[in-house]
Every structure is written in C-alpha cells, then in structure tokens.
Amino acid sequence: MPDLPDAAATDALERQRRALLRNRLLATGLLILAAAAFFATHLVPAPGFWLLLLRAGSEAAVVGGLADWFAVSALFRHPLGLPIPHTAIIPRSKDRIGEGLGAFVERNFLAPEIIAERLRGLAPGRHLAGWLAEPANAARAADQLTEALPYVIGSLGDRAVRDFVAHSFGEQLKELDLAPLAGRLITLFTASGQYDAVFDHALDATQAMLAANAERIYAAVEERSRWWVPKSVNRRMAVALIEGIEEVLAELRLPDSAARERFRAGIEDFARSLVVSPERRRRFNEVKNRLIEHPDMQAWIGGIWDELRRLFLDDLAAPASRTREAMRTALLSLGRTLARDQAMQARLDATIEHAALAVVPWRGQIGALIAEVVRGWDARTVTRRLELAIGSDLQYIRMNGTLVGACVGCALYLIGYYLF
Numbered sequence: 001m002p003d004l005p006d007a008a009a010t011d012a013l014e015r016q017r018r019a020l021l022r023n024r025l026l027a028t029g030l031l032i033l034a035a036a037a038f039f040a041t042h043l044v045p046a047p048g049f050w051l052l053l054l055r056a057g058s059e060a061a062v063v064g065g066l067a068d069w070f071a072v073s074a075l076f077r078h079p080l081g082l083p084i085p086h087t088a089i090i091p092r093s094k095d096r097i098g099e100g101l102g103a104f105v106e107r108n109f110l111a112p113e114i115i116a117e118r119l120r121g122l123a124p125g126r127h128l129a130g131w132l133a134e135p136a137n138a139a140r141a142a143d144q145l146t147e148a149l150p151y152v153i154g155s156l157g158d159r160a161v162r163d164f165v166a167h168s169f170g171e172q173l174k175e176l177d178l179a180p181l182a183g184r185l186i187t188l189f190t191a192s193g194q195y196d197a198v199f200d201h202a203l204d205a206t207q208a209m210l211a212a213n214a215e216r217i218y219a220a221v222e223e224r225s226r227w228w229v230p231k232s233v234n235r236r237m238a239v240a241l242i243e244g245i246e247e248v249l250a251e252l253r254l255p256d257s258a259a260r261e262r263f264r265a266g267i268e269d270f271a272r273s274l275v276v277s278p279e280r281r282r283r284f285n286e287v288k289n290r291l292i293e294h295p296d297m298q299a300w301i302g303g304i305w306d307e308l309r310r311l312f313l314d315d316l317a318a319p320a321s322r323t324r325e326a327m328r329t330a331l332l333s334l335g336r337t338l339a340r341d342q343a344m345q346a347r348l349d350a351t352i353e354h355a356a357l358a359v360v361p362w363r364g365q366i367g368a369l370i371a372e373v374v375r376g377w378d379a380r381t382v383t384r385r386l387e388l389a390i391g392s393d394l395q396y397i398r399m400n401g402t403l404v405g406a407c408v409g410c411a412l413y414l415i416g417y418y419l420f
Helices: 007-041 049-076 101-109 112-122 124-132 135-155 159-175 178-191 194-212 214-224 231-253 258-276 278-293 295-317 322-340 342-357 360-373 379-419
Strands: none
Touching: 007 049, 007 322, 007 379, 049 342, 049 379, 124 135, 124 322, 124 342, 135 295, 135 322, 178 194, 178 258, 178 278, 194 214, 194 231, 194 258, 214 231, 231 258, 258 278, 295 322, 322 342
C-alpha cells in the first residue's frame, strides 16, 4: 500500500516519529537512571538504611524496566540482536499478515491466556539464569549493554532533557515532607560518635576564622565607635570581644561542659520539633521549597545531571571501564544466584508474564490497524508502520514498569526491614 501523498499524512507520520523518539528516550532515561542509582549505591563501603532503600528500589526498577523493555521490543525485533525465541513477532509473522490477520492477532496471538501459557512453557527465569550463569554470556551481555550506553547517555544531553530532569527532580522534592527525615537524621547524627568529632572540627574552623579575621574585627569596632573614643580603648574592646568568643569556644570544646551539653540539647530539641511540630515542619518545608525554586538551585540540579553524564561517558570510554566490569560481575552474580533460587525464578516468570500481559489493553487497536493497512506490505514496512503507530504509547509500559518496580522494591525492603 503506497504512502499517502497529502501533507496531512506526512505530518502525521512525522509526529509519530517524534513521539516515538521522545518517549523512547524518556523510558530509556528512566531505566539508565535506575541502573546508575543501583550501581552507585554499591560504591559506598558501608551503606545505611536510606542507601539500602535506594538500592532496593533502583534494583527493582531496573528489573521492571528491563522486563517491560523486553516485552515492548520483542514485538518488533530481536532485543539486542539476540535470536531469543518468540521475539521479532511481527516480521516473523509476515506470511500470516493479510485478510483477517487483525482479528487473528487480536483474538488469538494477544489473548491473555495464550500469552501466559507460552511464557509458562518457556520458563524464562530458568533459561535466563542458566544463560547468565556462564561467564562468557554475562560478559557478552555486559559488553553489548555498555556499547549502547554512550549513545544513549550522549543523547540525554539535550537542553530540554536537562531542564526536564531539573524540573521533575525539583517538583518531586517539593512534594516530599523532608522535615521528619531531616529531624531523624539529625537525631541519629547527634547520637553517633561522629557528632563530637564534627563539632570539634567546626569549633576549630571557627577558631581559625576568628584568628584570621582579627584585624578586620579591630577595624570594624573602630569604624562603629564614637569619634571621641581613643583608638587604644577601641582596640581593648575588640580584644575583649575576641577573647570572650574564644572563651565560649573553649568552654564548648570541653567534653563535659554545660555549654556543650546545652548546645547538643538545643540541636536535639530542634530535631524533635521537625518531627512532631506541624508549625516547625511547615516553616522548614517553606524554606526548602523557596530554595528549590531558586534559579541557582535549578542550575545546580541540571549541573549534577551533566556531571553524571560526563562521568559515565568518560568511564565507558576508558579501556578498563569500571562500569563495564561492574556490569559483567553483576550479571554473572545475578545469573548464578537466580539459578540456585527456584522461588526467585518463579517470581521472575510471574513478572515477565505480567509485563507481557500489559500489552493486552492495546490488542483491539493493534488488530484493527493490522487489518486495515497491512495487506500488500512487505515485512519491513509492516514492522516500521506498526512501530510508528503504537510504539510511542508502548513506551509508557516501560516507564510505568520502571517506576512501579521502584515503588515495589522500596515497599518490599521496608516490609522486610520493619517486620523481619
């Protein structure tokens, strides 16, 4: 069937191409961000509660995002170019595309019970575990992933993407009530052994700053003094002021001094008020929101995004890439662990099945589209047109899989943390 010559059809195709590219970049960006967070948490020697929570959420997000990416990609091509069974469905089904094919796909190929039955017969969790448990396969998969990463990460340097990340991250922070979290973190910090060391370092810095600016203090006292007060008196006043501050600092430095205990008690009271006082929490969040809305803060968030991109691109370009090596180790460890854990294989099979069934809501539209336009097209044209028509919407499955996976991972971690 030839292309429609009118400008409206051309514009529609161009909009579909742009929408597909945009949504594909967004879905891939979410997956890369989740993978970056997962690997970054493993760089911390002794992760705490929040880093472990981030690790659990990002790990589940990567699994959910990859599962949904596989489900979407398998419709049109072999994912990563690997000849995995039951992928590249549309090109392989060219002989069956024609009269009545739309109804056939709608009622038979994309029916939920058939998809579930095929996935259960394939046992993808067991096959994936066995394949990844081989070092050569894990290295091959990691190499292919890291070869694609520079192009993906490089494409995320667009100004619109950068602004989107800064804006979205800022909006998420504005919606969070960070006051209780800040209060608990301060409480944990003051109760830890690091508090006294940090406090002493702060006193040292204050002492050094006071000594370095003594002459400025003398000059400031003299400028603000009456003209008729002798300079020697001004000098003595400034010296007395500095000595008084030094005495306070010296008292604060004593481990058992009342001043040091009062200072600690004040910090602890402030931390408790952030948790229990609605008014204090409201003021804290107002200050937080004003800070987030400041242009400098938005620029700083965007700068972090650019710096992360640069670090990843530099590492991926290095002969001994830590990202590539970490990905090889992680995939090999995942395969061997999964091969020993049948319960996890069953859960992975259920996740893949759920991701595949997510295609079902579109089966009516897919069937109607095939029935109308596919007659007379070759396999490549069928694949290209169908991907342009529905590929953009299917990318939302990948986005949702990544986000829902993150939420589920965090929820499971919290349940395990508090209940077990």
